[in-house]
């Protein structure tokens with residue numbers, strides 16, 4: 001048991017939903033008003049609660065409300081909040097040393113994380129990794145490496161893609177508002193191709209056909225010989241949990257292999273057990289040349305990586321990659337503990353169990369409500385898309401209303417999608433069956449209230 005500011009014993013976070021006040025409660029509202037005058041308004045929050053502590057799949061707010069977390073801080077706390085092995089590893093590492101800079105005085109944790117990355121990522125070939133602080137930074141570096149190794153400049157990305165908020169990654173991201181609006185000029189040599197989006201593609205279009213459409217466009221508009229890399233999320237995250245039709249990813253990867261184009265899988269949201277496999281490309285038998293990871297890999301500590309073919313990675317000269325904080329020792333300790341938890345608890349299997357429990361509930365909701373145009377995703381990365389039933393015109397207002405109704409009832413769900421009309425679920429993979437059931441019931445009731 002830990003202690004709070006007054007030295008009084010803290011009550012452990014219970015694994016159940018508790019509504020102690022209206023949500024947000026008075027203390028959260030007080031913090032919201034302090035925030036108004038101190039925090040830049042460009043940084044926004046989707047819920048109105050301020051966190052006191054969290055454990056497992058529960059976030060407790062400063063008013064004592066205990067919320068079921070079906071968002072995991074955007075797919076980060078895959079091993080659960082305050083996973084005991086992560087807490088212990090972080091505490092021990094903090095007490096030993098917090099920073100020496102790997103580029104100055106290196107340490108074992110960094111090396112060990114890179115060894116783990118080589119083991120858990122697909123492919124038996126020789127691999128190298130470099131560590132960074134954020135997903136966007138990993139994506140930037142993957143592009144740097146692909147350009148250096150190929151001597152080419154052009155980068156292909158897809159409709160609905162999300163790759164981050166830095167200058168290069170804004171250019172790689174598809175959606176203008178809120179990510180790019182009035183933040184230009186953007187980096188050049190970025191080309192966007194059509195994604196496979198089964199709900200909105202012509203009826204019956206196969207993955208191979210969707211890949212041909214993208215490949216044809218890139219061949220004609222850019223030229224395969226000018227492309228350094230094709231960068232793709234195997235299941236799109238912020239873009240709406242779009243799962244490409246089967247065959248799409250393998251066809252793209254084989255076209256890349258035929259033309260010396262580096263195939264980069266952005267597994268920042270999908271990686272580390274989230275989709276029921278260690279990495280989402282495994283569902284399609286694809287072995288990427290380079291992979292970016294972040295979010296779920298370090299139990300909530302900021303850590304990101306580029307992992308890939310040794311010949312590509314090692315093409316870059318010493319000093320060409322790095323950063324002051326990249327692969328911070330505390331984040332590395334957290335990551336090693338989180339990966340151990342993923343193995344010991346078989347979290348890929350847990351993600352498949354979550355899908356087995358949640359998908360039928362979402363599908364039965366879709367039968368009741370024709371405005372639910374699609375139920376999709378894999379493992380513990382599931383979503384519903386809300387649209388007008390015949391025209392498929394996106395209904396962002398409904399998605400927002402559903403999310404707000406869930407928050408008010410103590411369940412954190414997030415929205416996403418190019419049109420903001422997708423409600424997504426990203427529970428910690430350690431969530432108990434009962435808690436998930438309760439969360440889904442609250443979601444079902446919210447959908448009933450909003451859609452009638």
Ligand SMILES: *Cc1c(COP(=O)(O)O)cnc(C)c1O
Pocket residue numbers: 133134135136137139162163164165233237238266267268269294295
């Ligand atoms: C979140 C995300 C990023 C950006 O990661 P940050 O850590 O927020 O910079 C990049 N790609 C994908 C697929 C993501 O989901």
